[in-house]
Amino acid sequence: MQDHRPSSQSMTSGQLSRAEALACSGYRYACHVMLYSDTKTQLFGRIPIRHIILMQMRFDGLLGFPGGLVNPSEETLEAGLSRELLEELGVALPISVEDHVDSCHAPSSSPSSSSHLITHFYVKKMEEEQIREVERAAVSTATDHGQEVLGMVRVPLYTTKSLASFLSHSFICNARAQLVDSLLRFNLVAPEELHKALTHSLKIHTHTAEDLQAALMLTEAKRKRF
Template identity: 40%
Template sequence: MSSAGHCMIFAKSESQIIGFPSKAIVLMQMRFDGKLGFAGGIIEVEDESVEAGIGREMLEEMGIDPAVYPLSKGDHVSSQPFHCETLPQVKALHFYALEVTEAQIAEIENNARNAIHYGEEVLGWVRVPLYTMTDGYNGFPAFLDNNFVGNARDQLLEALIKTGIMTKEEIDSAVKVAKFSKN
């Protein structure tokens, strides 16, 4: 039996992107399967804690040292049962959000291509556009129309609310204009 665990790395920020205020920098991964997801993976629950397993995956996929960026129970966002025919051994999904500084995000991005799984499981990292442009669709709503692995899209939305980066109302209005609106 095992579970899967993933983690959203983010930094609060005052920066602007092409003139739009962005309250945070949030990193997501382009996976080998063409879908967007978070750092993390399958945890061998007999051998490692959920936090340690996600830390190991963050090292493999992002090159970040779990001794420098330890995950704690306080970073936990949600857990849920998981059923998937191709991964029958995985019974649960755990999701965390780890806050770092803006300078640390830059350092993580600079170092990410040295990660052992870069160019294999991981094809790159992207910053999520968190603003909506004046046409009402481009920016965050358009980003939500990408293809996400598993329930990573829902995990992104819930973590943005839980970390105070966006309000429930801001999320709801972006989801409403997204073409592949699911909720």
């Protein structure tokens, strides 16, 4: 009998081959894609934007990549992802196996539990006008706009501070790690520049935590009054 459990090594690292992931039983599958293009446009007419990378603000206030749950017993991973993109972006985008980047176990909610979710991540490079068409369709024809998806956003790569601020936001599941890995894998940001951005992002996180604590104390004071 063939063993359809992931190997102990892949369970430890979280990484799986596409074939190994599809052989796992008792798991749900989620497919997401990073759409991006090169651009020669400039911010304020002087700061090179370099690349347009699309993400989305989800209904739960978290940042993530377009996509969703897919049932490989009913459709291929790529066909399911294309279906999700049509709903969320309003454009039928073909996704191929060649666009696949990695598959991995989703982070567990706690060290002792398993999410039983495997995420498949894709990266698709497009022409700039195609990216702009996606942005237009996402707010005009996408059925999920204003419901599951609150809007498309671009990852600001043009300065270290802007990227640091973006990375300090809250992301769904392993979306932040997928973004960082893709920035390095496709040479969209220099490693030293990304390191500076992440270091600054940690400082922003600390300041944000302090602000939240102050807001919580203010709320407690108001509660005691009433």
